[in-house]
Amino acid sequence: MSDAAESALPREEAAALWYLQLAEGSELSAEDNAAFDTWLADPANAEAFQEQAALWRLTETAASEPEAVRMRGAALDSYSKANASRWVPERRVRIRRWGGAVVAAMVMLAIGSGLWLRNAAATYHTGRGEREVVMLDDGSRLSLDADSTVRVRMTAGRRELTMVQGRAKFDVAKDPLRPFAVTAGDRTVVATGTSFSVELLREKVAVALYTGRVSVIDASSGGRRWSEAMEEGTKLTVPNGSTALSAPEPIGTARGSAWEQGRLEFDREPLLDALLRVNRYAKTPIVVGNAGAAQVRVTGVFDAADTDAFLEGVTALNHLTVVRGPDHIVLTR
DSSP states (O other), X not given: OOHHHHHHSOHHHHHHHHHHHHHTTOOOOHHHHHHHHHHHTXXXXXXXXXXXXXXXXXXXXXXXXXXXXXXXXXXXXXXXXXXXXXXXXXXXXXHHHHHHHHXXXXXXXXXXXXXXXXXXXXXXXXXXXXXXXXXXXXXXXXXXXXXXXXEEEEOSSOEEEEEEESEEXXXXXXXXXXXXXXXXXXXXXXXXXXXXXXXXXXXEEEEEEEESOOEEEETTTTSEESSSOOOTTEEXXXXXXXXXXOOOEEOOHHHHTGGGGTEEEEEEEEHXXXXXXXXXXXXXXXXXXXXXXXXXXXXXXXXXXXXXXXXXXXXXXXXXXXXXXXXXXXXXX
8 A cells, every 4th residue: 555545545544445455464565564553653553453353353252143254255255356456556446435335344344343232231040949151252150040141242352141040159250451340239350361150138238259369349339348468278358338448258169059069058158048048049038027937047058959957957956937928938936
């Protein structure tokens, strides 16, 4: 591409043409190679070239979508047709043909793919008694507890997830350039490559870290941290609205993920919190009937699918009474 041709095109179009020519794998002539070096020496041109490269890479995420395939094909077809006419003596004519056909197709592709990615949100949900494992587009694995909902949105610069209800474990594919952020209530857990779980419990958020590192921050206050960096095998429970710095507590890795094998393990857990977990599997919801029952703390290991065994154990150890109604079960003391 000659200097005259460069000056005849807007910077963005020139960047698109240079990128397409290089992406095609064509060997530049000595003249074009020198022209490209001269053009790239301008910082504004270099920035435009990087932007075009980033836009083109966006399409890789959406490569299997029919609309993206169509747009990518249009761009490459336009480029191939323009490339076939390199013998035309008047280089300016060739450049303008590229600018009108190739750039238009590439811009269509970049914008269309960018919009697709920005709106590529998905919601994953499990019903009562169900658990599910989902492989995300970036290679991360999402494990949902029963009666849980997670929204996922992947963009070029971030992986944004929202814990709507319940609990989920995240085995994060390493990608330092795209932080993996899970928001639950007004708390956000940020990681780049690690394994952790996030759970919504009444007015608090519980985070368990199995491997790697995460930061737990207050999403409503400009990113203030709620703890020092968590270490592997620790858990952190932060009440919504709290301003106190919390300290992570030890938790056995196997114990912390027992729910993935269908077990519910409690260690002096408030009955209200224990019931939130049990009710994700119970066919008939269990509720606390009075303040005395609410003060009970639960310890033990239970089969998540066996609600009757949980009731037998918790009532025998804590002198609770079970009252069965048509649509719920009441525990009183």
